Amino acid sequence: MASGYYSNVVLNINPALFTLYTPLLAAVTAIALLYRFVVHPLFFSPLVRIPCAHPLAAVTSLWMDWRRFTGREVETTWEAFKKHGPYVRLGPNEIAVNTILGGVTTAHGHGFENLDKTSWYDFFINHGTRNTFSALGKEHGTKRKRVSNVYAKSYVQNSRHVRAILAELVQGRLLPSCWEMAASNTPLDVLALNFAYGLDFVAAFIFGLSRGTDFLRDTACRQIWLEEYRKSHPSEYMFWLLEHPRLIKILSKFRIYIVPKWYHEADTDFDKWGEKLIDETEQALQNGFTEESAHSGDMPNVYFQQKRAMADELKLGQGAYFKPTPEQRLELASECLDHLVATRDTFGVAFSFVLLELSKHPYAQVRLRTELRSIRNPMWYSPTMEGRASAASLPEPAALEKLPYLWAIMKESIRLRGTVPTPNPRVTPLGTKTHLGPHKNIPPGVRISAFAWCLHRNEAVFPQAELWLPDRWLNSSSEKLAEMEKWFWAFGSGSRQCLGRNVAMEIMRFALAAIYTNFETSVVDDAGFNYKSFVTGNLGNKLSLRFTHVA
Ligand code: HEM
Known part of the structure; x- marks a missing residue:
């Protein structure tokens, strides 16, 4: 009819x-x-008063897409900032900001001044479940709160488990590798070593030492893992995966595949690897593992805390010992795996850059070594100590933290090359207009990007910004220092500031102290250390240094 x-x-x-x-x-x-x-x-458009990075940017995002596709996102944006000032339009609905006040504080602040993330972050969803890094809106606060106390500086610096992990990793695994390379006069690829150090620490911190990874010593296993990681975070397809996740999905319905099958397979394998660690840790809890009886270093700090918080939310009586439902299991896995990914993506590269700068500046090493040896309990190492890693012999965290030159070296190196130059995009919220410095009434749905790389190169704040000058952190007036601190954005800011910041700084401090108390380093080959590319890099990325023992 x-x-x-x-x-x-x-x-x-x-x-x-x-x-x-x-x-x-x-x-x-x-x-x-x-x-x-x-x-x-x-x-x-309310954005017309914002200068365009290119005339085409006002009408199409394809122009910027092409720059991103060809790996020129940061340099293009940086050139635009230099030409037009701290607000530039990158597309019809996209702005980039290069100022803290009225830029970063609006998009990356606290509470209302913490704009939500864009679909760029969907790539970081694991097991189909969001985690602190990829969660949006209120869900983000809930997830972050679950684990924030174990990542707090007070926990990281005072926990007996953290000290035991550091002792094992630094004295038992890292220093022996450096000694071996020094003794045989063989160059060492510190990029792979630093990936391993960061991952071994964070895996032990999440799951406990006995269930964590041993990539520092097991180089074959490390290589397999890094290869698997590279496939599941393929630099050659990251443009599509980050910028156009929906397009990938839509086209796949018509059997058009932008990313190859091996990416999806590796992604699944990677998730499965994470699940295995979760299941082993859960099994330990179900077998009666307790916080009190845990050997030093063996506490699954992050896993346990997360479960305890989930139990509190659900008002379950058994604390961390409840049996997770399949959904809860995946939620736990997603969070834990993300912390390992966050570590792989940032720490190894940032730490390698510190070692590279020190290797290029021998006078800085001498000065650092003098400072490190001046503490009450220097981190001496000799091979006869092997197998005798002991938390008691480590210096107190505060003793290292208050060393001015060590601090200045870390700060300056991270300023110059903290992590990858990613845009950290946020989106203006629905139902309201956003004011961005002089630019009022920005409508909902506008993407706002900011780059630590560019903020850290503001000549007015960091004169001779391209130069590695640790003394700028020591010789500046207190007003200048406060200004530099305000512009230091390596770990982001506001409610979504890096969760692992204290861990990253702590483990970097201990490793630097251990290495430069005992060795000097020099560059053998840094051509393969392509630190301008996306974090994931490729397996060809290497940083070859020579270690020489200094008595
Ligand atoms: C030198 C090392 C590191 C650097 C430079 C770094 C940098 C950053 C930055 C810039 C952000 C903000 C990203 C954004 O808003 O788009 C971030 C967030 C985050 N980082 Fe790190 N990170 C480092 C190490 C770590 C480590 C070791 C962990 C975990 C153990 C970690 C876990 C996280 C998490 C979970 C977030 C998301 C926080 C949230 O959204 O609330 N990071 N990191």
């Missing part, structure tokens, strides 16, 4: 009307599209 009705309607239309209205309809549509996609963004 229905089809008869429609066919009657169609049949009753006078064909002459078609001839009359079709061109009219086409013209109206064309004008509407022209207005929507050209006239409005060029002349009437």
Whole structure:
């Protein structure tokens, strides 16, 4: 009956009307599209007063997409900032900011001044479940709160488990590798070593030493893991995975695959590896593991704390010992795996850069070594100590933390090359207008990007910004120092500031102290240390240093 009705309607239309209205309809549509996609963004959008990085940027995001696709996102944005100032338009609906006040504070602040993340972060969803890094809105606060106390500086510096892990990793695994390379005069690829150090620490911190990884010593296993990681975070497809996740999904419905099958396989394998660690840790809890009885270093700090917080939320009586449902298991896995990914993506590269700068500046090493040897309990190492890693012999965290030159070296190296130059994109919220410094009434749905790379190169704040000058952190007035601190954005800011910041700084401090108390380093080959590329890099990335023992 229905089809008869429609066919009657169609049949009753006078064909002459078609001839009359079709061109009219086409013209109206064309004008509407022209207005929507050209006239409005060029002349009437609230963003028109923001200078465009390129004339095409006002009407299409394809121009910036091409820059991103060809790996030129940061340099393009940096050039635009230099030419137009701290606010630039990268696309019809995208702005980049290079100022703290009225820029970063608006998008990356606390509470209302903490704009939500864009779909760029969907890539970091594991097991189909969001985690602290990829969660949005209120869910983010809940997830972050679950684990924030174990990542607090007081926990990281006072926990007996952290000290035991550090002793094992630094004295038992890292220093012997450095000694071996020094003794045989063989260059060491510190990039792979630093990936291993960061991952071994964080895996032990999450799951406990006995269930963590041993990539510092087991180089074959490390290589397999890094290869698997590279496949599941393939630098050559990251543009699509980060910028166009929805397009990938839509096209795959039509059997058009932008990213190859091996990426999906590796991603699944990677998730499975994470699940295995979760299951082993859960099994230990179910077997009666307790916080009190745990050997030093063996406490699954992050896993346990997360479960305890989940139990509190659900008002479960058994604390961390409840049996997780399949959904809860994946939620736990997603969070824990993300912390390992966050470590792999940042720590190894940032720490390698500190070692590279020190290796290029022998005078800085001498000064650092003098400072490190001046503490009450220097981190001496000799191979006869092997197998005798002991937390008691480590210096107190505060003793290292208050060493001024060590601090200045870390700060300056991380300023210059803290992590990858990613845009950290945020989106203006629905139902309200956002004010961005002098630019008022930014509508909902506008992407705002900011780059630590560019903020850290502001000559007014960091004169001779391209130079590695640790003394800038020591010789500046207190006002200048406060200003530099305000602009130091390596770990982000506001409610979504890096969760692992204290861990990263702590383990870097201990490793630097251990290495430079005992060795000097020099560059053998840094051509493969392509630190301008995306964090994931590729397996060819290497930083080859020579270690020489200094008595
Ligand atoms: C030198 C090392 C590190 C650097 C430079 C770094 C940098 C950052 C930055 C810039 C952000 C903010 C990202 C954004 O807003 O888009 C971030 C967030 C985060 N980082 Fe780190 N990170 C480092 C190490 C770590 C480690 C070791 C962990 C975990 C153990 C970690 C876990 C996280 C998490 C979970 C977030 C998300 C926080 C949230 O959204 O609330 N990071 N990190």
